[in-house]
Amino acid sequence: MAFHPMVEEYLNMPPVTRAYTTGCILTTLAVQLDLVSPFQLYFNPNLIVSQWQVWRLVTTFLFFGPVGFTFLFNLIFTYRYCRYLEDGSFRGRTGDFVIMFVFGAVCMVLCALVVNMLFLGQAFTIMLVYVWSRRNPFIRMNFFGLMNFQAPYLPWVLLGFSLLLGNSVSVDLMGIAVGHAYFFLEDVFPNQPGGFRLLKVPHGIVRLFDPAAGDPAYAPPPEERPGGFDWGAQRPQPAGDNQ
Incomplete structure (x- = not known):
């Protein structure tokens, strides 16, 4: 059966990316209507505890504001870098990707208790961008044709862009901080002398999301590291640079 290209693209999205972006779009449409x-x-937190409005722990990550530039900007970045991660360094490890979502959400909720933030979706997007950028350090980015930089600088460029738009940078800083915490615990600390993985995926989650991973003969597919930035060009590295 032939599908419309947009429908086919949607069906080809990896499951976590599809679920999260769909939740963001449906939540925004519900507000618009x-x-x-x-x-x-x-x-x-007061309504969550006193009136058991526990859905707020989820919806705070799904609403980027009314339809407009900010919503589209955040949605594009959420979709792009969530998919880059799920199709790249988390390919064949959906359980690990879910654990990253849970870790990020819990950390941001705890931070929001202190800094009094109402919506955490933008910070979550910056966390996704930060983790991707640190795992792809040699990709060259071009931002609106104005500047070229290495991928790890992308979260800071976005923070500067938010500042230019007059937005509070505290949201971006939270996303960067949580993203760095995850990157350190998952990619840095386990590789240090005496280090180990703190964010191990429970066996039940592995069986739920990655049933093939329980097979002793299973080997995850080789990692791909897609990159680029549609509002600019991805520049190839000189021949002497190796990742």
Whole structure:
């Protein structure tokens, strides 16, 4: 059966990316159609505890604001870098990807208790960008044709862009901090003398999301590291550079 290209692209999205971006779009449409109010979605620990409005722990990550530039900007980045991670360094390890989502969400909720943030979706996007950028350090980025830089600088470029737009940088800084915490615990500390993995995936989650991984003969596919930035060009590295 032939599908419309957009439908086919949607069906080909990896499961976690598809679920998260779909949740963001449906939540925004519900607000636009006045089916729900943003006041029913924002993070409010008092209402979560006193009235058991536990859905706020999820919806705070799904709403980027009304349809407009900020919403489209965040949605594009969320989709792009969530998919890059799931198709790249988390390919064949959906359980690990889910654990990263849970780790990031828990850390941000704890931070929001201190800094009083209402919506955490943008910070979550920056976390995804940060982890991808640190795992692809030699990819060259081009931002709006104005500047060229290595991928690890992308979160800081986005922070500067938010500052130019007059937005608070505290959201971006939270995303960078949580992303760095995950990168350190997962990619740096285990490779140090005496280091070990702290974020081990429970066996039940492995069996749920990656049943093939329980097979002793299973070997995950080779990692691909897609890159680039649609609002600019990805520059190849000189021949002498090796990742």
